[in-house]
Amino acid sequence: MSFKSPAEIARAGVQTGTTKAALSWDHALVAGFLAGAYIAFAGLLAIVTSAGMDPKIWGGVQTLVTGGVFALGLILVVVAGSELLTGNMALVPLALLDRRVTLGRLSFNFFWVLIGNLAGSLFVAYFLAKETGVVTAPMPLARLAGIATAKGVTETDWQIFLRAVGCNWLVCLAVWMALGAEDIGGKVLAIFFPIMAFVAMGFDHVVANMFFLPAAIFAHVPGLDWGDVLKNWAFAFLGNLVGAAIFVATTYWYLYVKDAPAEAAG
Secondary structure, eight states: OOBOOHHHHHHHHHHHHHHHHTOOHHHHHHHHHHHHHHHHHHHHHHHHHHTTOOHHHHTTHHHHHHHHHHHHHHHIIIIIIOOOHHHHHHHHHHHHHTTSSOHHHHHHHHHHHHHHHHHHHHHIIIIIIITTTTTTSHHHHHHHHHHHHIIIIISOHHHHHHHHHHHHHHHHHHHHHHHHBSSHHHHHHHHHHHHHHHHHTTOOOHHHHHHHHHHHHHTTOTTOOHHHHHHHHHHHHHHHHHHHIIIIIIHHIIIIITTSOGGGGO
């Protein structure tokens, strides 16, 4: 199984971030819709497969199963091709640090990908989760209610932020290592463990929460409202941005791009 060195991954990351920043608004929007839907599919699968697993009996196995199947989302994003805001939070700032893109293009990309991710997540949450009856069956509904209540009500703002930092540090490492793999099997393996880890630990991913929280509201989970949803999204967005831009983009830019010869940074 061939793979890139860390320095080669960094150079590939700069090029990928540059390409993403150059996307037109319509391509960013459509590709963002697909990524939001893919993450929502993974969230729906995670609910269904872990429903009915009483934590008093199964302990951490329930969250391990949740995380293991949730890896499907990023696998689809990376292998099938789409635009996920949380991954772009590392790759586009990396290109910005290397002066390949402007702050305006970064903001442009983030905006349209964010709108697309939200639309895709809401589409799956309403039509494929709620309207199909998949999450309104008793056991999946109970599992969804537990996840949504924890993220929308129980967690404090500071906890959401810190969990989001840890989440996107791991998510972007998954993207980073997938860039280093030269075949699909390597990409899948690189993605699986970091994604399984962040979900199993209960960290917050803003795009995943664009599915879990609206799905709970659509399914009439009590004690949760749109104010709770927007608060979670705001702090999850900020934490995800810090986790990606500081702990992945900036650190690897410093290690492998900043002092690299100009011809090697392309």
